[in-house]
Amino acid sequence: MKAIRRFTVRPVLPDALHPLSDLARNLRWSWHAETRDLFQSVDPERWTASDGDPVRMLGSVPPHRLAELAEDRRFLRRLAAVADDLRDYVTGDRWYQTQTQIPDLPAAIAYFSPEFGITAALPQYSGGLGILAGDHLKAASDLGVPLIGVGLLYRHGYFRQSLSRDGWQQEHYPVLDPNELPLVPLRESDGTPAQVSLALPGARALRARIWLAQVGRVPLLMLDSDVEENDLGERGVTDRLYGGGSEHRLLQEMLLGIGGVRAVRTYCRLTGHAQPEVFHTNEGHAGFLGLERIAELAEGQDGQDGDDGNGGLDFEAALESVRAGTVFTTHTPVPAGIDRFDRELVAHHFGPDAELPRIDVERILGLGMETYPGGEPNLFNMAVMGLRLGQRANGVSLLHGHVSREMFSGLWPGFDPDEVPIASVTNGVHAPTWVAPEVFRLGARQIGAQRTEDAMTVGGSDRWDAVADIADQEIWDLRRVLREQLVLEVRERLHASWRQRGAGTAELGWIDGVLDPDVLTIGFARRVPSYKRLTLMLRDRDRLMDLLLHAERPIQIVVAGKAHPADDGGKRLVQELVRFADDPRVRHRIVFLPDYGMAMAQKLYPGCDIWLNNPLRPLEACGTSGMKAALNGCLNLSVLDGWWDEWFQPDFGWAIPTADGTATDDDRRDDLEAAALYELLEQRVAPRFYERGQHGLPDRWIEMVRQTLTHLGPKVLAGRMVREYVERLYAPAARAHRALAPEAARELAAWKSRVRAAWPRVTVDHLEASAATTTAELGTTLSLRVRVALADLAPDDVEVQAVSGRVDSQDRIADASCVPLKPAGGPDLEGRWVYEGPLSLDRTGPFGYTVRILPTHRLLASGAELGLVTMPSEEVGEEAGVLMR
Template sequence: MNATLPAAFRHPYAVDPAYKKSVAYFSMEFAIDQALKTYSGGLGFLAGSHMKSAYELKQNLIGIGMLWKQGYYDQVRRADNAMDVQFREKIYSFLEDTGAHFTIQVFGRPVWVRAYYLDPKHFNTVPMFFLTTDVDGNDEQARAISYRLYDNDPTLKVAQCMVLGLGGAKFLDEINYSPEVYHLNEAHALSAIFHLYRTFNGAKDEITKRLIFTTHTPEEAGNEKHNIHFLDNLGFFNGLSLDQVGELTGIREDIFNHSLAVLRVARRANGVSKLHGEVAREMWAHYPGTCEITHVTNAQNQRYWADAQLADAQQQRDADRMAVRKRTMKQLLLDVVADQVGKLFDPAVLTIVWARRFAAYKRPELLLSDYERFTRLLNNPDYPVQIIWAGKPYPFDEGAKQNFNKLFYRSHLHPNMAVLTGYELRLSKILKDGADIWLNTPIVPREASGTSGMTAAMNGAINLSTNDGWISEFAKPNENSFIVPLADRNATADVRDAHDCAGLYDLLEQQILPMYYDRPAEWQGMVARSMTDVNAFFGADRMVREYYERVYV
């Protein structure tokens, strides 16, 4: 096998000697550009920034992902303007057929896989390859594997992981490329280890020295598990016997834990924030045979996310120019509000934004749990506010979709409350550009990292947050952010939520609103400190450098 990429797919730069080790980065989703809908949320945003910063630092890294025919889904409006789910075919003329056309065994039969190439020139990424089963020679079930990101059919979802893992590893063989590191971003591509088992004739140490694992899930129960016989029948183990699987992973029980398997085979693993690293080490400590778990705090690519004019004004310490640019950025967001929901928001009014994946533990509706106080906040003539929500629920989670639409229907009662649809890269950027306050409300410590507040801070928004994930490394309360004090970890859910909700209102009423309206120079100083602090450590260039210096070594 060759350690050099074929000429047609090589990096468009001379690799920096500091990053010469060859790495293949496997991820189920990548958020690269609005034009390429291969992502659902934060995991994809993180992976996309990784590909961009690896390109900018001239690293010897490539990306392996999936080409989703229908993306995650299109978040559209019903007749009454509530959100709905639409699956629509995507076509990308800028992707090139690599010529790699091969089969893997799924469902007990060969399934054809084709790989497409994303040239770095299009979106300033490292070379990237996207796999699909929507090709001639496959029946409808096989084609459907690559239709929808995170399909709700358990069989198709496991098959998707097989295409990414087994298929991704086999694709590298097809192009005669043998990277020194296989970096699995989450455990979706776990099945790659069963391909490597055959490549190295069962030599576990040969797999281990090549395998790196990034875990994003801070709860053991949230890690993927399946019946081992179900996986075996699907071909997940690439023809290995269950005895061989047990020898490799240490799992001989009926329930196969995907993350545990990787942790027992990988050379090193990492959490995605300092706090998450601590949580992950504690979570897996009672399982024997797992590898070292360090942490590399997630980050985002500044060249993609940060507004250049605002950044320049901040670097020149020109507060007036910063304020003028931020107002322009806010107006672009308010134009979207007017277009989507017919409300004319005021750029002079404090604008609060909650926008991210619409998951229960992120508590999008937390402010409304004290509706009397919420109404008082929205009706305060002395300190007016306007609040915007956006985000995508999982398309098959009826409860999450209902919660989203409850917020939308509630917004009819308040002229200064809006709920937006179409939450993808472009809208995410507009929301972060336009927010004054970036509201972040996860249950501590369930947010492994979270990154939306980073890019909001890069664009002049102040984080108002519970103390979870990356925030605990960034926050200097009342200097660069506003942080809700930690609730009692032993409190019931109702008591915890009431504590956090009250903390948000106390900060808004007693500190944020008076500062924004009565002490604008102090507010502007806080914005500048927030931008300085987030750019100092939470840019993805630092993150991809740390992977080489601390994880791949």
Template sequence: MQNSGIVYFSAEFGLDESLPIYSGGLGILAGDHVKAAADLKIPLTGVGIFYGKGYFQQRIDEGGSQQHLYPEIDLEESVYPVRLVRDDNGRPLIIEVPLNGRQVYAKTWSVQVGSVTLYLLNTDVETNSEADRRLTDTLYPGNQDVRISQEILLGIGGTRLLAALGIHPEVWHMNEGHCAFLSLERIRMLSAEGVPFETALEVVKASTVFTTHTPVPAGHDVFSIDMMDRYFGDYYWQLGADRERVLSLGRMDGAFNMTRLAVSTSSKVNGVSKLHGEVTRELFHRWMPHIPVRDIPVDSVTNGIHTGTWLAAGMKELFDRHLPSDWALRAAEPEVWAAVRDIPDIELWEEHQRAKSKMLQAFGLPLSSEGGGPLIIGFARRFATYKRALLIFSDSERLARILGDPNRPVVLILAGKAHPSDGPGQELIRKIVELSREERFKDRVHIVENYAMDKAKLLVQGVDVWLNTPLKPMEASGTSGQKAALNGVLNCSVLDGWWEEGYNGRNGWAIESAIDGDPELQTKQDTEVLYRLLEEEIIPLFYKRGDRMIPMEWVDRMKESICSLAPVYNTHRMVNDYWHKLYVPTSARGKRFAADNLEVASRVAAYKQFIRNSWSVQVRNVDIHENNSSGNGMTKFSAEIQLGAIWHGDVRVEAVGSDGHRGIWKVILEPVQQQAKGLYVYEGASPNIPINNIWKANANVRVTPISPDFANDFEMELSAWG
């Protein structure tokens, strides 16, 4: 039996362009996570799907329309060793998965990334029907039946695969909700051993971590209840609970929501930037309206990038010469990067020019980087509408003047794919192609087709400015700008995702977007700020040349960007954060819940059932007043609490109110008198809350069930208010 530490499930992994089983940021992040775990010798195993034809290859036709090509992946081309997993008898290891009343079989490929093994399931097996053999051909299919089949294969099949391999993880990490069915399968396996459903649920929760990457409700996978019944009709009873209880784990707004399932079966949930943590709390508040936004239990671990993957070879040589010899192993230490300030300006500038020249040559662009020009702005990412690829074209006449100045030429390079089902995203590409052909934008606007990791590397290393203009706050984190920053490319971005944390006023430029709920007004304001930055700051600074035609102040910003951002926004720091904030505490919790024949899990399950069945708590006669008798202006709170059958030691009673700055204050109230069976008077006081603010603060008294065994104060999502 192998104890593997952490198992990391993801629907996509972007390790290298030679293994195109990723579509965008989520997959690249997963690939970088795996590489950093290998670098840091963290015991991690990856589980995903091997898509035989990968994500589509993009061709843009004469009319600017995106064409979707699906060639078979050639495993011989992969830079990472890919092998078929075999059983002890040398036969391919086959996993059986129930799908809509039939059995589907999957083989497994393993990919070795340093010390980390990534297992990828694939249904192209002779014993399957032709339709089932095609289930794992492509990534994120538009067909809902294929989509749910892939997610069952990933979650349930991946869990069965680990059992077949004898891998028993201490921590299960779900990277986005696509894999959340793994929790149901883990409950089923415990149920098969005679463990009651509620106890099994506590065991699973205790050892599970969930990372959400999507700040918009529409970004979360949702399946109809009818579809769930079709695929899980023969499965519900195997979990040891009735259909309603199983569906309750993910039921939202009359459908089954995979993010809701992931949250219901995890003890730790995190967003991927500080701002995204806040946005996620707002989103989950809709599910738990009786819990104030600030109390919703969501951590945040800001994304980073794998330095070794994204740093230009020439830049690496430059750092090897000027930074401490072990800088690559100590990438998360700011003092290591301080030496960048001492690199001679000419060396840093010339190295960037080489990367720029290499990019132009690779893309066959009719431009010369002689003398450092032209200023090249890069915009490359998934063409989803909220990323606003056309924002810079909002005033096309003004943009034409900016790009067309013969003394200070500027070039715009764009790249990206739109999902085959995303009509508006594909329309963006068509519009950009159309604009690039207009006389005023000829040789000034270029679109690079078939964006993938190889082209992303050239762009983040070779452009001068990295542009990012999402509609705030819809960018969960974004990592392409971090890759650019590592290479000395300066960011000009909306203060969303990671950039809100990373921008310091000297390491790039910020489009300070106001979130006011009016996208049109926001777009208008952001466009004006972007044009003003280009005209008054970015272009003049780039063309302000000093000795040997070097833009000294620009190079200073490049150094500031590298020094301030490279040590923070890398996956060594990120995976260390996961290790200390999520993996270590979750491992300890999981072991405690599973110890002594599941003693803690059984106790917590029974306690929660009792609380739920007895929860008829009422808060009455709330009184808030100021007592000045002692001269210190105490605000006093009292309330009558009807607890019924629940013991007063099993609840927390507190006065809660807004601090006027999106935060909340809390004052604990203690039981001072029992008036009748289950009826108590609670009182408390605080010197720090001026009475005139109390009513503005929407103050109230709240009762919440508590337990030292809960992962957080609101684990039961229950509370009663006055």
């Protein structure tokens, strides 16, 4: 018999235990060991059965046990101490509150992401993007950064993965009850649930309830469309993460962006929280937030006023104000990874009969259309909209910043990719979440618990340098304990997986011998798109078998990963790996664990000796799993991609050589790189792990572990990442936002309009150079004289630059130096201006120079912002020449 309605009956906590409820509702417990230990002591068996979820556990503790605890003075003292610690954590000053050297810190920042990986108890993530977003919130909380997170609440989350008997991926979508999750509904002052609403075509509405997850100091607002006021179709908008067709995804992204801004306004109104000055969109999914903010300003909301007849700004002025306070982060190294929608589908959902009726639909479309060479003219690109609506943008590693500038260079025609205004902030990971308790305790014994906690949150290489003083034996013993824990975890998970695949208990005795706590252990776990090359290790199966079964230096491999439900190619890769791992000859040395997620990862990263990563370079934007492994003393073996390209040193890891030349086909490339991987494992990695010094320890391996912790530890922290966002993006965005008061926004919009109209008539008419000598020798100074036409613009509207540097065989300037030239007097009779200035020949070899004209204004973030540049014509350019010495 099936119930027609389900709900959760909560226990009534005795008054003395009420702080337990507050502790359970603040997700700081997910990374705070003392809080988790307290909950475990409530009922160890139920804590294990609830998978470490205090909300679920408290719902199952019998009343008599709660009554016992309410009389247990020792427990009450522990409870009071942990509750006081949380109170100090969320109210006391932290890093952000003590900054006096960073001007213009924003009062609040809104951080939007389609997924958040905070804890396995709140399964609202699919992979690295969500885990990164969760770590961003946690690090912001630790540092005291006034962030408000905004996302969606998916009633089915991302899928759970199992395997069929023949190794084919199976997807399952368990229904999540928000009342059983560590969430509370945001309520209006009269107690009714707070909601936001979006207008849909056909006089329909999409409504969503606002749920609140408290992540330490940071509120996370999550929008849920499964409310009774919605029709069936609208109730399903937030059903699954990355599910459904194009219109389903579009509605999700409209709800996240437009509904998310409205949710932030509602939250701030109800709680008195400061309104955000900066809006950060984590990937393009939330890009519509900029349109909602433009609509607010056009309607005179958000503290702005105006003179367009309705008390607000016109579209162009509102756009400038919104851009100033917006930060856009791209995580995608390939165009195929970006959400793009048919032009007509987007147009259908905006305008007089749908959302944002006061904004002309063509203006909305203009923000996202691929109107550049090579673009698809009928596709609306969410990343393009994110870049056009954000004055500041960044990739997530140095290499990815370079890739992004190349990929989006069409938006800034005439500029070299290196000048495209997309910076980079390399991702980091939240150490308290990912560092094993045993690693933390070792650090605490060495430098104290508080300094260890500070090292993992604030950073500082001086604290990490203390690893140098830890004895080799202690490090090696720790690594062995972590490896053994992983072996036990793998056996338990493998047994459960085989039972799901239909195996009987009698045929699973072999699992007790799977993996060996004294064998070199390699981990490989991530999503399974083709570019991550899950099966590269299988290119030469005989050679892999030799490595796995080596008599003296065996290796063992733990593999995990999910293919997207619609990606049959990825599922075939999973099946190929699973079938190899099922071979009785090697199944004790290589395993595939289904349902990769946070709970598994927290055991997997610490227990591995090597973290393997072999994507197609440069398609890994950053990749953070290797960072989490490194924080536990695991060494990285990776292609030089993402963060590893930036920070690799042979002192603490290995780089897999790549064969990415244009003349190498895909199969040949994979064969070469797989062979390089085998060679490294056979000749360098395994010998170093197994060789023993005079004290019976692998001295050189332990030294690499030490170097990993001391050199990578401070770099890979999410705290370092968030500090960079504050200093390099949030504070400048807040400064720009404050500068773009209504009158300044109108001024900037009018100036841009005037510049764009005049620019086709801005020209370089004449260029000449003279030198003190007739030869181009190092140290020579040229005197440049340039005559330019500025049309209706004035010298204050432009900057005329001399651009110089080494040149290649096609006369392209590399490592360019830009020196502004100055006007020499007023305009001549033809209205031309003459600019002059020196140019120093400061390097030897092939050298060249040119001049260019850029728009300039005090409120621009960069000279490339408008995408306008004027260069000399070929005839004028011939006068510039290429100087050789």
